[in-house]
Amino acid sequence: MNPTKLGREWPFRQRSFWLIGPPLATFLFFFVFPVGALLFLSFNRPNQASLRPVTDFNLGNYNHFFTEELFTDALVRTYWISLEVTIVSLLIGYPLGYLMARTEDRRQSNFLMILVLTPLQVDTVIRAYGMMIILGDVGLINSALLAARLIPTPLPLMFNEFGVIVTLLHIGVPIMVLSLMGAMQNIDPELEEAARSLGANRLITFLRVTWPLSMPGVLAGSLLVFVIAASSYTVPRIMGGGKVVTLSTLMYNKIQSSAEWQMGATVGVILLMTSLIIVYFYQRSTPHPLGEVT
Helix, strand or coil: CCHHHHHHHHHHHHHHHHHHHHHHHHHHHHHHHHHHHHHHHHCCCCCCCCCCCCCCCCCHHHHHHHHCHHHHHHHHHHHHHHHHHHHHHHHHHHHHHHHHHHCCCHHHHHHHHHHHHHHHHCCHHHHHHHHHHHHCCCCHHHHHHHHCCCCCCCCCCCCCHHHHHHHHHHHHHHHHHHHHHHHHCCCCHHHHHHHHHCCCCHHHHHHHHHHHHCHHHHHHHHHHHHHHHHHCCHHHHHHCCCCCCCHHHHHHHHHHHCCCHHHHHHHHHHHHHHHHHHHHHHHHHCCCCCCCCC
8 A cells, every 4th residue: 555645544544533433432332332231131040139240141031021921911012002003193194294295385384393393392201191181080081071971980091001002192193294294295296196197086196106105204104103102111101000011111110129130121122122123124125215236
């Protein structure tokens, strides 16, 4: 290598190191290292009320997880609630995202954007307590139905899976709308007009043009909503009233109440692996933005 060229490249490499090194070290220490510690702890001997690592690695915690009914029920319940929240968020968010992407009036567009973003500016705990005012036994819905004499007793709208799902929708729908709106803004309206000019009705135009072109937003929004719903702790804890046990609440209970750090770490690893698997299939199903290079 030319010594002169190497001399010119060295200061650039040095500056690049000081530019990239600190953020990379911060990322490794605060993001990668905790995940590695969680994985390491999950292979320790079970039922140790200590964080002290041991050399006796085994799969006892994972075997206990998949053979104990408490854990398998929490696993199924977590995925089922997350799937329901994702589907309903898509059904609600798709029309809203399409409307916001196709609204030409800036004032209407800004108003709709404010409505969508406002829930995201409020902490999850505050939103959960706000939903309690609506869904509680003396909340707005039950009070109105009782006053109209449509029901003899309050409906069980809270401290069950229904209350958890409704509150998670309050989080999932805005995220879904934003993901879909970004994808739909990239769809040329002339493509839909061309399809209709060729004799396609609105349904055929939607199925053949709009839906396939909006698929990146659908997949991205569904991924985000599912992962957020599956990893949520605050909502199941408050709106479930201790009756809806998910992986996140179970992980907290094992660590905080029983001091079973190894079992709690195992639950965390399984929850993390779920997210990684979903991201993997999302990457496989999404075409590369630059296309295939031949």
